[in-house]
Amino acid sequence: MGILVRPAAAQDWPAMRRLFLASRRHTFPWLTVEELKLTDLDEQTVGEMIWVAQDAGGEVVGFISLLEEDHFIHHLYIATAYHQRGVGKSLLQSLPRWNTQPYQLKCLKCNDNALAFYVACGFSRVGEGENEGRAWWLLACGPDIRR
Template sequence: MSITIRKAQPNDSARLAEIFLQSRRSGFFWLDPERFQLDDFERQTQGEVVWVAEKDSELAGFISVDEADAFIHHLFVAPGYQRLGIGRHLLRSLREWLPTPYTLKCLAKNKKARAFYKKNNWRIVGEGRSGTGAYLVLEFGRAATQQNTR
């Protein structure tokens, strides 16, 4: 299995929008799938750095990051490519260009994502609510003595 991580190119946008739409519609099963639209990707990643994962030359996932805050806004893997290590590769690629600590928000109902981040040594440091429901604030890369590890 060959996984390559690279910076997104303009010609990747259509496939990334599909991945974003499909992943949210299948992963956020408790929400109305019609709330997610194909043009959401362009709007929600504007001004962010986007890196993609290719598996055997096919776009399989992406990560979008607000560099100023080291905040991971989106990490999505296409439904047919999940559980192959792609998300882990995308997270690890951050170490090459973005200083820690990193933070992100994970919807509380998204048990698969919560388990994934826990397995990859992310810690819960806060919580909140948004239009999509309760979320947890997760952090990676700060000394454990400074973290709230509830």
């Protein structure tokens, strides 16, 4: 398949913004068009480290953002055409010290596909909560947690 994972660069932002917007429109149908903006990614990732997955043709087909200090994965989005092709796993494995550093993330309880993906990648449920009426799982993965 020829996926390259690398740190995001300035020229990647237009593609990442479009991917973020399209993915959220598809995955979170309860959000209205007015609630979703092309610039949401810029606002939501200030100070975060971001890596992109690029296909053999140079197209950005996914990205992951990390709050490095907290080892918290904030966003992981993959273009629909690239689901179940190893892109998400490659992005996770690109994180600093992936094999030795614990990581956490939140996954909406209603997002069955994402939850199944994270569990397959070794994440476990370690907590739960709710935000704006949407229940989520706190998932963790790391040397003491991984199966």
